[in-house]
Amino acid sequence: MGKVIPGRMAAEIEGPFVVFIIGVRINKWLAVRQWLPVLQAMGPMLKELYANKELGFLDAMYFMSGRGVSIVQYWRSYDQLEQYARGGANHLKAWKDFNRKARAGEAVGIYHETYLVESGACESIYVNMPAMGLGLAGSLHPVGAGRETSRERAGLGSAAGGRTEAGRAAEE
Structure with a gap:
């Protein structure tokens, strides 16, 4: 801060933008080997985004709850968010790792919500x-x-x- x-x-922010909320929920505290890598994957992704503002990422904030972490991200456009999700080096690795581990059990959950603010009104x-x-x-x-x-x-x-x-x- x-x-x-x-x-x-x-x-104030000019033009349309996107609010993207992503979070991790720890369902089984003792299964540290399943949920810790998911939590650790967020840092490199955000570092990559902050270092490459041309990707359309504007900023992010973290929020902690009793069972996990949520991150609110601001993006210039949905297309840029989607392009990063499908092509960002750190994101693709984390996404593949999570999907592989998620099939192994229910120790960790993940969610996201995307809000397209087309008018730019906020x-x-x-x-x-x-x-x-x-x-x-x-x-x-x-x-x-x-x-x-x-x-x-x-x-x-x-x-x-x-x-x-x-x-x-x-x-x-």
Whole structure:
């Protein structure tokens, strides 16, 4: 994580983009030899992506749960994500290894979800946070007049009847 940026910031990203969520779930804790290699495979893939931004990868964030790890990735396009999935050297090796090991038992599970954001419309707010997520994939800008509410930041205009300052704060 980077340095905390004081105040209220909102992220912007131009054009369509893709949000890709991938995760690993440990189903059998004692089967370390089956799930540890799956977890370890993510590091080299992300290192490859960060080193080769021309592949369309924008940024990623990790989230840990009681049974595994999830990673939220931001991509410029679905085609670029798919091309990496089918042709990235580190990904192909990890994918083949996982499929081979997954047939050996149920010790580890994996999932992914892909969201295509065609319009490029998005909304975010970060208060006293370092740049992260969409703020790293796109750019951060201070929240000010015309960008106070979620609706305004998403480019949907202001709500009918307006909002009070307390209403805006509650919406965040």
